[in-house]
Amino acid sequence: MSGERIRVVIYLRAPEGEAEQLEKTYREISWVRGEGAGTAIAGLVRSELLRDVDRPGEYLLHSEWETLEDYRTWQFGPDHKDNPSALRPYQDRSRGRHYAVYGITSED
Template structure:
């Protein structure tokens, strides 16, 4: 068993309507501004921005952490809660979902 966790945040550019390309560009720009992309965060192994191959306006932000404690330490710390750069992606969070983000624990890996 692994302690590793993967956090998935659902993003959307639905609010951009006809300006779809501008919305995608804005998500990319916001992603490059958030601290856990530009700075070293203890316990954060990697981040990745994914798009649905059938609907490029449906995006996922995936982050991989060494363990749940590392993720919670960051989430409850000043880098997340008060970090202005971290709010850059907030307008793109897909709040139409019951949960706009989920935290998965790795139970087996090969």
């Protein structure tokens, strides 16, 4: 898995009446827009916020990274560790771990 693209999923949940605020917060996060420290984050290909069409208060923050190493470097680096995400209040911890990291096993 070390040299392949990965996907990271963060599970989010908006309390009643806060869906618009969650979406606005996502759009304001600098790493989402590739503006971390004035430059794009190394290895981040893209990110997107997905809303569950059957359960509108539930979301996934999906990001694609060039490699697991790129993601881990950012995840454990000072730009992330020292700056808690504005989305932290929305993390859905009801399922245990609020995120998952996936390697691509097959792609057409």
